[in-house]
Amino acid sequence: MWGVDIEPKTEEADAGKPFLxxxxxxxxxxxxxxPVSYKMSARSAQILLVSSHPEVxxxxxxxxxxxxALLADRNNLLEHRPTLCLELGCGSGYVITSLAIxxxxxxxxxxxxATDINPHAVRVTKETLEAHGVHAxxxxxxxxxxxxxxxxxxxxxxxxxxxxVPTPEDEVGRDGIASAWAGGENGRSVIDRMLPIADKxxxxxxxxxxxxxxxxxxxxxCRMMKEKGYASRIIVQRSTEEESLHVIKFWRDxxxxxxxxxxxxxxxxxxxxxxxxxxxxRLAFWRSGSRSS
Amino acid sequence: MRLLxxxxxxxxxxxxxxxxxxxxxxxxxxxxEVEFNPDFLRNMFSKxxxxxxxxxxxxMGYAELPEEAPDSSMLDSDExxxxxxxxxxELHLDEGALIxxxxxxxxxxxxx
Ligand SMILES: C[S@@+](CC[C@H](N)C(=O)[O-])C[C@H]1O[C@@H](n2cnc3c(N)ncnc32)[C@H](O)[C@@H]1O
Numbered sequence: 253m254w255g256v257d258i259e260p261k262t263e264e265a266d267a268g269k270p271f272l273x274x275x276x277x278x279x280x281x282x283x284x285x286x287p288v289s290y291k292m293s294a295r296s297a298q299i300l301l302v303s304s305h306p307e308v309x310x311x312x313x314x315x316x317x318x319x320x321a322l323l324a325d326r327n328n329l330l331e332h333r334p335t336l337c338l339e340l341g342c343g344s345g346y347v348i349t350s351l352a353i354x355x356x357x358x359x360x361x362x363x364x365x366a367t368d369i370n371p372h373a374v375r376v377t378k379e380t381l382e383a384h385g386v387h388a389x390x391x392x393x394x395x396x397x398x399x400x401x402x403x404x405x406x407x408x409x410x411x412x413x414x415x416x417v418p419t420p421e422d423e424v425g426r427d428g429i430a431s432a433w434a435g436g437e438n439g440r441s442v443i444d445r446m447l448p449i450a451d452k453x454x455x456x457x458x459x460x461x462x463x464x465x466x467x468x469x470x471x472x473x474c475r476m477m478k479e480k481g482y483a484s485r486i487i488v489q490r491s492t493e494e495e496s497l498h499v500i501k502f503w504r505d506x507x508x509x510x511x512x513x514x515x516x517x518x519x520x521x522x523x524x525x526x527x528x529x530x531x532x533x534r535l536a537f538w539r540s541g542s543r544s545s
Numbered sequence: 546m547r548l549l550x551x552x553x554x555x556x557x558x559x560x561x562x563x564x565x566x567x568x569x570x571x572x573x574x575x576x577x578e579v580e581f582n583p584d585f586l587r588n589m590f591s592k593x594x595x596x597x598x599x600x601x602x603x604x605m606g607y608a609e610l611p612e613e614a615p616d617s618s619m620l621d622s623d624e625x626x627x628x629x630x631x632x633x634x635e636l637h638l639d640e641g642a643l644i645x646x647x648x649x650x651x652x653x654x655x656x657x
Contacts, residue, residue, distance in 0.1 A: 335588045358634055359580035361588065363549065387579075389550040402553040402565065406592055 299346050299353075303379040305372040309343035309432035313490065314463045314497055318413050319350045321461055321487035321499035326354060329459075334362055334408030338453065339388075340395055340446060342366035343432060345377030347411055352386035364388030365403075367396055369431060394425075395442075395449055407453040413463040415442050439468045447473070450502075451480050459503045461487065466496040477502050546638045546654050548601045552593055556645035556652075566597035567643040569604040570651070574641075579634040586629055587620050593633070602632040 304310060322329065334355065339348040348366045355362050366388050368374050374392045381388055396403065415424070415432055416439040423434040424441045435441055443464070450460050460482075464470040474484040483505035490497045556564030595614040602610055609628045611619075619625045642651040 335585065336592075357580070358585050359582050361582055361585040363585070363589075365550070365553070389547060391550070391554075397557045398554045400557070401555045402594075 299349055301344055301380060302383040303376050305376055307429045308373045308376045311344055311346040313492055314413050315346050317488050317490050317497050317499050318347055318463050322351055324487055329355060336407050337362060337364045337409040338407045339366040340412045341414055342368050342377045343373050345380030348388050349380050349384050349386060352388060353384060357386060366390045367393050369394050395446055403453050405455055408455050408458050410450055410460045412446060414446060416465045416468050418467050439465055459501060461499060461501050464498050470498050470500060481508050483508055547634055548598055548636055549633045551601050552597055558645055558648055558650060561647045564645055568646055569601055570642040570644055571604055571638060572641040573639045574605045575637050575639045576635050577637060581630050583626050586626050590620060598632060605636050607632055607636060
């Protein structure tokens, strides 16, 4: 669908105000031109936002949690040697830029794609990447529509900080900044569209890192993914006064795929206890969280 | 937009049964140097639709790629890999459009 729903919007936007490659296009706007820097960690570079736009999601606790999760898993990622990495909903570009700095570029054997449904986000992401001397192909589309067919089974690392805030369904996917967070019922509307696509795009050895909110019912998301043959682990858990975030990593588990098939015929609703038990230290918070939600 | 990306895109318009590959309408193309990594290229080779890459490179004015899909022994040839590298990663469609092969619908591409 890329282009079909999306391009007409761009053309409109383009008609009045061409997207200049210069990062200074917004300089007049004091509020938007301040370079904001975010400390990643001593091990990695700081990401400087050279550009922003009132309709583009600025890096926030969820973005930091996702990058912290990638940093926490950095050694595994480096060993994993991904060839293709993809971010869905790249916003400011903070996450994909961090990942590209962390894992290196084509010279290190890695290539990056990022998509967003918001044309301003596409532009800001390109500028953020460029300011840090890294490259990703940034594409304007709904989730991955135009890439879905050809990238099937090719993506080794996928990162997503989706719009996850519970909102009325009709706020999902609207123009403007609301589409950065509006997640519909239980905040699951966009997430539930993304997961089957992730399953389709991930390579046999593919990993998915996704941010979720307690209200999204992450344990149910993990059970759903388990039925598709994915194991999961919480890499980062973070609670603020307003929200409780988890960054969950999913990967295909061959044993699980066999086991799940056998299990689903017997008892579809059984909670996989042996799985929960192996995760007790990390899941302690989670069970109480999922009960109350 | 790199030709690697072009190779991964298809037209997803409702009713289109084969939206790949998209045709290129090149108004302006540029070449940007990318560090050469033979291992990356060998990894990518199996994922690439060769004919689509050859045709796309040709519409960008680069006709050095062999028409026939090279067999894997070519992947040991630096000379071949350098051409593949250039077409896949260094050529950029800067300004122009991608065109759906079935409907003729244009998807504009611009550098920003
Ligand atoms: C919570 S923001 C995250 C932005 C950035 N990745 C970060 O972590 O700071 C979610 C992003 O997803 C984008 N988005 C929402 N719905 C989308 C869709 N259907 N397809 C692609 N991107 C979408 C929004 O425009 C927004 O940039």
